[in-house]
Amino acid sequence: PSQAVGALALESDGKIIVGPDLGGTPTSPMSIFRLNADGSIDSTFALRSGIKNFGNTRVDLIAFQQDGKVLIGGAFDVVNGYPRLGLARLLSDTDPLAPTSVVSRKTHGNAGTFEVPLPLTGPPGIECRTGGTSGNHQVIVTFPNPVIVDRALVTSGVGRVSNMTVNGNDVTVDLTGVTNAQTITLTLKQVTAGMSSADVSVSMGVLFGDTNADGFVDSADITQTKSQSGNPLTSSNFREDVNIDGFIDSADISLVKAQSGTAAPPATSPASTVTPTSSSNKWYTSRRKTTSVLRPR
Template identity: 60%
Template sequence: MPLRAVILYGTGDPTANTTAPTGALAGSGWQYEGAFNGLGGTVIATNYFITAKHIGGSVGNIFVFNGVNYTTDAAFPDPSSDLQIWRVAGNFPTHAPVFSSAPGSEVNLGLVVIGRGRQRGSAVTVGDDSHLGGWLWGSFDDVQRWGTNVVGSIFIDSTYGDLLRAPFNSDAGPNEAHLAPGDSGGAVFVLNPATNVWELAGINLAADGPFSASQTGANSFDAAMFDTTGLFVPGAVGGWVSAPNPSAFYATEIAVHRGFIEATVMGLSSVVSRKMHGNTAFDVHLPESGPPGIECRSGGMTNNYQLVFTFANDVSVTNAIISSGAGSVSTVAVQGNLVTVNLMGVMNAQTITLTLKNVNDGINISDVEAKMSVLVADTNADRSVDSADITNTKSQSGSAVTESNFRKDINADGFLDSADISLVKSKSGTGLPSTSVTLSAPVGSTSLRTFPLPPTKPRPSAILPRKKSGEQRR
C-alpha cells in the first residue's frame, strides 16, 4: 500500500489525493509536477524546471516528468533565496505559468500544494483537557499528493527572503494541508484572479517547529499542529517562546523572484544602465536577484536613461514597457543578442521595473524584466545622499573618469569637477523609499525549520532546527 505524502487534516486514507484534483481544482498544477531525486520539481519552460535549492542535486541527475527521464545539464541557484532552476537535455511537452501579479497579492488566495513528504503520524493532544491538536510527522514516503490551504501572509525571513505562509486551520475542510520533510521542492499554485489561471506561486521550503510542552524545550517533537495551546517553539534569539497558533508551512514566494526566473530561462547574461561620459561608456550593473542596482547619474533635463540587455542567444522582442514606476519608453532596438531600451521622464528617488515583452530565443518565450533604482548623487549606493557622497565626490575632483570612480561623475560629462560636487550637495537629504516592512506578529519571534533532503533511511537526528533572527510578516 502506498504511503501518504502531504499531511491532510480530514483523512488518514493513504490513497487520498494521490491523483490529479478535479472539479474546481482541475488544472491546478498537478500536471506540471515531476520528481527530482525523489522530491518535487515544477516544469517552468521548454527545458527548465524549478525546485528548492536546499534539496541538493548534481548536474547529470535525472528529472522524471510524465514518466520520461530528462538528464539535467546545468544548475542555476538563486543567490537571494532557496530557489534553484535546472536545465535539462530535451524539451518538455508543457510548462507551468509563473505568478504574474505583484508580489504580496497572493495573500488571502486559496492554494493547492503538492509534495512527496511523510505520513501523518500519531495524534498529539494539547491543553488541560488533552484535546486533539495535530499529528506527529510519520514515516517517509515518495508518493505525490496534493492538499489545499490559503496564503495567510508574506513572512520575511532574514535568510530566505519573502515566503508564503499558509496556516494549518481546523475549519478549512478535509483537504487542508500541512507539510513535512520530503515535501521540499514541491509547488504551491494559486488561481490568479487577474488572469483566471492557476499559476505557480511558491516552492515548498519550511514549517513551524519543533514543539515542546516545556519552556525549556524538553522532549521536543515535530508535528503538523492546528492547535498549539500550551506549546513552545525555539525563539529567534534563543530560548523557547509560545508557538504560533495554528502552525504553518512556508514556501518561497515566486513573484518576488520573477526577474531571476525569467532571466535564467531566457539566458539573460546581464542588464546595465549605460551612459556616455564624454566619449567613454560606463555601466551600472542591474542584478536580477537581490536588491536592485542604483543608478546615481543624472538623466539630464528630460531624465533620460538607457538600459542594455545582453542575452546568450539572438532574440526577438515584441515591445518594452515600464511596468512599475514613473517614466516611459522612447525607443527599443534589437540587434542579435542585444536589446537596447531608451527611457525618458524617469523620475528621481524611485525604483522602476522595465519589462521586455515576449522575448523569443527560438526555444523559449517569456517576458524579461529588470529593476533599476534611481537616486541621483548616491555615489556609494547606500540608498541615501549625504555627507559621505559629498566627501567621495570631492576626493575625486580633478581626476580622470575611470571604471572605479565614474559614479562620482554625476552629470556624466566626462569630468570630475565642481559641477558634480554642487549636484551632490543639491541632492543631499534625498533617499529611496524604505523597502522594509515591520509588523508585530507572534510568528515573527519564532524560528523556521528547513526541510532537509530526506536520507535513504529515516534518521530523525539529521533533521536539525535552525535559529533565526529578524523575521517579519507583512
C-alpha cells in the same frame, strides 16, 4: 509505464543519463532523463521542449565531451525547438531567457561610455547619474541566446520607453521621463529564443547623487565625490561624474551637496524576473550550480 532504453551513459558522480529507445512523435515529444545514484529521477536535468521526429523518435547514443557538454545521436529532427537531424550537442544552463547582465549606460563627454551594473538578484542597482531635464536613461539587457522581443514598457515607476532595439543577444531600451528617487521596472514582453517565450522584467533604482549606491545622498557621497575631484574618469570613479560631462570637479560636488538628504524608497520589486508565456515549454528556474537544463547549440 515501462519504456525500452536506447542508450545509457554513466557520469563521474555516479548519475546515469538514460535515452528511451522509442517515442517522441511530433505531438508527444520525448525527453532524456538523469537518474540519481539511488535510482530516483534527477528533476534538475530535463530538456525544455523535448525531442521530436515526424516518425518515432529514438536515442541511440549518449556521450560526454571533456568540457561537460552532452552529445546525443539517434533518429530525431528537432531538439528543444531547434532543427537537429540525428545529432545534437546539449549545453548545461539554467533559463534561456534569464538575462546574463543588465546595465545602465551613459556617455560622459569625451571621456567615453560607462555602465552601471544592475544586479540580477537582490535589491535593484542604483543609477546615480543625471538623466538631464528630460529624465533620459538607457538600459541594456543581455541574454545568453539571440532573442526576439515584441515590445518594451515601464510596468512600475514613473517613466516611459522612447525606443527599443534588438541586436542578437542584446536589447537596448531608451527611457525618458524618468523621475528621481524611485525604483523603475522595465518589462520586455514576449521575449523569444527558439521555442521558449517569456516576459522579462528588470528593475533599476534612480537616485541622483548617490555615488556610493547605499540608497541615501549624504555626507559620504559628498566626501567620495570630493576625493575624486580632478582625477580622470575610470571604471572605478565614473559614478562621481554625476553630470556626465567627462570631468569630476566642483560642479559635481555642488550637485551632490544639493541632493543631500534625499533617499530612495525601499524597493518592492525584485531585481529581475522571468515569467513564462508559453505553456507548451518546460521551465526550470533553479539557480543552483547543480541545475542542468539543456539546450542544443
